[in-house]
Amino acid sequence: MRMFRPCMYFVSLFFLLPACQINNTLFSSIAPAPTPIALPAPAENPVSYAEEIRPILEKKCVTCHSCYDAPCQLNLEGAEGLLRGAFRESIYGGARTEAMQPTRLGFDEQTISGWRERGFYSVLHAENKQSEALISSMISLAKQFPFPANSKLPDSIELGISRKNQCASSEKFTDYAHEYPLSGMPFAVTGLSDQEYSLLAGWVKQGAVIPDEPVILTSDEKKVIEEWEMFFNQNENRNKLVARWLFEHLFVASLYFPELEGAPRFFEILRSSTPSGTDIEPIVTVNPNDDPMGPFFYRLRPITGSIVHKRRIPYPLHQEKQQRINALFFNKPWPMGNLPGYSYTERANPFVTFVDIPAYARYQFMLDDAEYFVRTFIHGPVCRGQIATDVIRDHFWTLFQDPESDLFVTNTAYQREAIPLLAMPGQNDNLLKMGKNWLHYLKRHNDYQALRQNQYVSQQPQGASLAHIWDGAGKNKNALLTIFRHHNSASVVGGLVGDIPQTLWLMDYPLLERTYYELVVNFDVFGNVAHQLLTRLYFDVIRNGSEHNFMRLMPAGQREAILHDWYQDLGKLKFGIVYERIDDESPSAEIFTTENPKQELAHRILARFQSVNTMPSDPLNRCQNSNCSRPDEPQWVQSADAALSNLAARPAAGLSGIKQLPEVTFIRVTNEKNERTVYSLLRDRAHSNVAFILGEELRYQPEKDQLTIYPGITGSYPNFIFDVPVAQIGEFVTLLGNAEKMEHFEYIVETWGIRRTHPQFWEILHDFTAWQSERQPLIAGIFDINRYENF
Structure with missing residues (x-):
């Protein structure tokens, strides 16, 4: 125990800081419930689950109740989850000392009785004769107390993914309804129509029959x-x-x-x-x-x-x-x-497990579909990416090293020397050994970084060049990717999107493979705090390694200064203590002529890799002339592009409305023919550094925040929606850009905003899915509204 405390102090000092200021959340008292309105009568005609109930659940329930972050683990994506019911324990209990038993549909239990033994309880059938089925009680509560149309919700209603779910059973529902009268289902949003309520209530009354549908x-x-x-x-x-x-x-x-x-x-x-x-x-x-x-x-x-x-x-x-x-x-x-x-070694180190398979084959296979592999650890599949996302910037570009220039692929002797150093932590989740475990893997990582640096200086004495970056053989557009972080979720899109970002990643095979294994293969969403913390800490050094790789392209003598801009304030403490020191002496093969080499190199990258860049010009965010719009779009869309481009790539110091916006805002623009186009308005929050787990709010630099206007949809969790006629898009942009105070922003919300209580909330939300289904059917799906704001 005496040995453990210094290790834990070390971890808290250099990885958890700054965590000295944690604000207490004050909840408003619950306002008295209004007089309940009469409920529609349950349907008496036979109700079909497949034809009538399933569409209601998809439209108004799955938006919150899906994947691992479904409240109370009530997953409504399919019949199995509906029959399984709810559970009081959250999967995202990051502070738990013991791993929880997995509860994956289709795997961990094959029968409803098995789930009941695990503690899941029915939402379709009452627990006793004195109570009703939970789903009936919940939809009745919401139907009796509707919110005024397009109104702001009362402060007494707690929103967001950190809210405490009550997970009431049918037996305890009376107490729940008394304490939370405005928390029926669908939760804190425009509710069921009379017909939807009647069908759902009637179906439950008829026994909630779900026929087998093989x-x-x-x-x-x-x-x-x-x-x-x-x-x-x-x-x-x-x-x-x-x-x-x-x-x-x-x-x-x-x-x-x-x-x-x-x-x-x-x-x-x-x-x-x-x-x-x-x-x-x-x-x-x-x-x-x-x-x-x-x-x-x-x-x-x-x-x-x-x-x-x-x-x-x-x-x-x-x-x-x-x-x-x-x-x-x-x-x-x-x-x-x-x-x-x-074995432990083979699970912790895939380079040992698959050493016989040529590294070129493994790396090239991943490069062929690099966007898929990056999406696996950036986009999902655990549906809440705090472990991965709090270690990355809000916007950055990702490039990949060409296999022919990757020494791990081409140099067998170096590969053999490097493999033992590439093992990853997280397999051992013993809390008492966490500090010692981390220091062991950190030393291996830094030894690898030093070995890698020496090898590249020796084998590539002229330095790194853009010729060492994979160009997708001139046709594969997986070569260039852009990653956006949205606080506790993230998304990836093809091409180099947005203004030139503060940081860029250059991933080689060991970095890409380790990231995939650390965040996907070896990550256990049901794991304890030791497993999750070690995973997060190791991804931090992976990110740093990707930045170091890119730095080899920068001129000698300037790399350390550039990195210090990326790791300001307390971030500098981690250099020399945690991160391997940057090589600021060996040359770069690139020749620079300006005083801003990173900006100069970024423009060179944009020019060199145009053929594999899905957004080679990005006129909305990198406009170089007066016509800031996409030339292939109809004229009315071009006018929307041009207006919205005025919000892009400008720091908040000169665009005050940025500070009012959440991470992801969807915008639908319509013309007089009811044609529509859509945009994602992404707030890129600036940070002094992303080197620590806690205290993120202390590292914000809001005056440097920027907006990226993405023409289409990115992000699975919209925080808000605006619906704007194209004739009013100029006024919308002007008012949003100048929304210095909250009352200015509230006027914009009142005029074009789609609040949770908007009469057309569901229609407009699902129209974004319809729009994407028409253009990108393989990735289109129902959006999650657990993060939707209450403006």
């Missing part, structure tokens, strides 16, 4: 599934090793078969104790690289239920992909030892 696969689907399962389950050891690597990299994907006709159906890959052609019996492990404890087969299972935006990560399986896998992994012979196991 997934019927077409003959073409059965054929292609059989082909892919045969491909994944070949018997030769090389095939088994590659199949394991592929499984660990695709297990979170929404797989689809683009060669089949019609709307795509999505599938997941899992391990089953049963072979192809038989019913799937999942091998249940916490992580995909845990020991299956027996023989298994890779199987493809249909993903059922509603499609929600926040967990849709599509990945295509087609003949071209199979040919690409064969070309990368099997065209050239490579020596193969014994198949690896599932």
Whole structure:
């Protein structure tokens, strides 16, 4: 114990600081409930779950009740979650000392009785004769006390993902209704219509029958599934090793078969104790690289239920992909030892596990679909990304090192020396050993950074150049990505979007693979505080490594000064103590002629990689002339572009309205023909540094905040929506830009805002999904409103 305290002090001092100021939240007293209104009569005609109830749940319930962050774990994406019911324990209990038992639908229990034994309780059936089904009581409470149209909600209603969910049962509902009369369902939003209420109440009264609806696969689907399962389950050891690597990299994907006709159906890959052609019996492990404890087969299972935006990560399986896998992994012979196991070392270090597979094949496979892999750890799949997001900037560009210039790929001797240093923490979640565990892995990481630096100085004496950056062979647009952080969520889009950011990442194979394993394969959303803290701390040094890689392109003698701008104030303390010291002496192969080398290099990147940049000009955010609009769009859209571009890439010091905006604002612009276009207005919060877990508000630099105008949709969790006629877009932009005070912003909200209580709230929210479905059907889905603001 005497040894533990200094280690924990070290962790708190250099990773948790500054945490000295934590404000207490004061809750307003609950106002008396108004007189309840009469309820519509429950439907008496037979009500169909599939045709009448499922659409209501998708429209007005799934927006909050989906994925792991569904309140009270009431997941309404499909029938299984509705039948399972609710649970009082939150998955996101980051401070828990013990890992919780996983509660994954489709895996951890196969029967409703099994979930009842776990503590889940029904929302469809009353617990006793004196009570009603919870879902009936909840929708009745909301229907009796509706909010005035487009009104601001009372302060007594707590919103946001940090709100304490009460998770009342039907037996305790009377007490809940007395204490929280304005907290029926749908929660704090425009409620059910009379018809929707009548159908839902009638269905529950009729017994809440959910008929079995087995997934019927077409003959073409059965054929292609059989082909892919045969491909994944070949018997030769090389095939088994590659199949394991592929499984660990695709297990979170929404797989689809683009060669089949019609709307795509999505599938997941899992391990089953049963072979192809038989019913799937999942091998249940916490992580995909845990020991299956027996023989298994890779199987493809249909993903059922509603499609929600926040967990849709599509990945295509087609003949071209199979040919690409064969070309990368099997065209050239490579020596193969014994198949690896599932020991601590093999789970903590994938470079040990898959050392026999050529590094080029692994890296190039990931580069081919880099946006997918970055989306897995930036976008999801745990649906609340605080572990990943509080270590990154609000806006940055990501580039990748060319495999031919990656020494880990090309230099076998260096690779052998580096592999033991690339193990990642998080497997051991012992609280008492957390500090010692972290220092062990930190030393390995810094030893690797020093080794890497020496190798690159030796092997590339002229320094790094843009020729060392992967250009997607001139056609693959996965080469350039932009990442946006939205506080506790994030999104990734193709191309270099927005103004030139403060920081840029350059990822090589060890960085990309470690990020994927640390945040996806080895991350356990049900883990305890030690596991989650170690994961967060290691991702911090991964980010720093990506920045160091980019710094090799900067001129010698200026790198340290640039990094100090990225790590201001207390962030500087971590250099020399936590982060490996930057190499500020070896040359860069790039020649600079201005006093702002980062800006100069960014413009050079934009020019050099135009062919693989999905937004090579981005006129809304990087306008170079008076016509700040997309030339291929209709004239009315161009006028909206030009108006909104006046908000982009300007610091808050000269655009006061920024400080009133949340992280993600959706804007719908319509013309007189009821045609519409949409934008995402992204607030990029400036920080003095992102080197610490707590005290983020102490590191804000609000006068430096900027807005990025994204023409389309990015982000799964809109914080607010504006609906603006194109004839009024100029006035909207002017007023928003000058909204110095909250009352100025409230006028904008009253005029164009779509509050939670707006009569057309649901129609307009789901129109954004419809708009994306028309243009990007593979990633379109229902948006989450748990973060929707109360302006």
